[in-house]
Amino acid sequence: RMVPWLVVALVLVCAPPAQSWAPLSSSCPNGTVPWPVADTGRFLCQDFDEAAHESVSWLEANLPSFDAVQQVTLFGEPGGVDGLDTGVASLGANLSLQVRSAFQWATSVPKDIWQDNVLPYALVNEPRTNWRPLLLAALTPLVEKYGAETADDVASIVNGYTNSSDSVWTVLTSAKITFKSSQTPLIFDPLSVVAFGYASCTGVSALFAAALRSLGVPARVAGTPAWNGNVENGNHNWVEIWRGQDKGWSFIEALPAGGGETLDNPCDKWFCSAAKLGPDSGTQVFAAHFDQEGGRGLPYPLAWDPENDQVPGINRTAYYMEACGGC
Structure with a gap:
């Protein structure tokens, strides 16, 4: 089943945009990239090559130190090997x-939301793999089949809430991808999760977020390194999804780690309670960034790599205290 998807992925990457890839909701012509101009309802149409150069430059400017040493591997160079x-x-x-x-x-x-939460090739410090073309080729037929129109629609389809048999957890493997505890950091990059068919919360969150990013939905990994501020109580990771200017960021688990959850009701997550996330819980929550400035100097705490402070983060504790304090 893998070969047809890889062929499609190569076509998507190497061929010029086909007619079906023309802009849908902007007035920008083919060969350009639409960017909304705030408070105008209009789009700035940027030349595609110029946008690509700007995007690569932004990534290079925000490389974590452990990626800077493999910059040529990540970005290539003229006359590269083979x-x-x-x-x-x-x-x-x-x-x-x-x-x-x-x-x-x-x-x-x-x-700014796009650059930090769609463009990057990585979620945290997982192994760097070429997940985007594979996920896009596998999931595009699903969002087309179920008529997705919004980020919420895409999240529901990808996570298996629209149809549990058609999701990122089913279309990439012969058996459904499942949750298996204590797998990070052995299995937590998107393609390893696909290859093994299971992962713990970090791995399934990374795959879910990568799947959303491959379809143009801003998503990031969020979580706590220690429930109630005590590492002996364990840690947890989930996914935050940007739902537009009006709704902002909401959170949900990857389906293998949760179930019966929605983007609208914080209290339907098993961990969203006063005891775990309320004002007196002692739990700190963070969301991972790629933008070195956007994290305001804070690291995203990696429970599996506690000495690594090179993944930028933003403290989201106040948001979760308010969202979960009354649950």
Whole structure:
């Protein structure tokens, strides 16, 4: 089952945008990338090559230190080995811009949100793999089949709430991807989760967030390194999804780690309670960033790599105290 998807992925990456990839909700012509201009209801149409160059430059400027030493591997270079003058990061940047022009829910995402939560090739410090073309090729038929129109629609389809038999957990493997505890950091990059068919909360969250990003929906990994501030109580990771200017960020678990959850009701998550996340809980919550400035100097605490402070983060504790304090 893998070969047809890889062929489709190569077509999507290497071929010029086909007619079906023309902008849907903007007035920008083919060969350009639409960016919304705040408070105007209009779009700035940027030349595709210029947008691609800007995107790659932004990624290079925000590389974590452990990626800076493998910059050529990630971005390629002219005359590279075996003629490969591109890498996972630069290939993914081009593909993300094609997606932006293709799907109406992606077109209206502001540039700063897009750069930090769709464009990057990584979620945290997981192994760097070429997940974007594979996930896009496998999931595009699903969002088309079920008529997705919004980020909420995409999240429901990808996570299996629209149809549990058609989701990121079923279309990539012969058996359904499942939750299995204590797998991080052995299995937590998106393609390892697909290959093994299971992961713990970090791995399934990374795959879910990567799947959403591949379709142009801003998503990021969030979580706590220690419930109630005590590492002996364990840790947890889940996914935050940007639902537009009006709704902002909401949170939900990857289906293998949760179930029966919605984006609208915080209290339907098993961990969203006063005891775990209320004002007196002592729990700190963070969301991972790629933007080195956006994290305001804070690291995203990695429970599996506690000495690593190179993944930017933002403290989301106040949001979760308010959202879960009354649950």
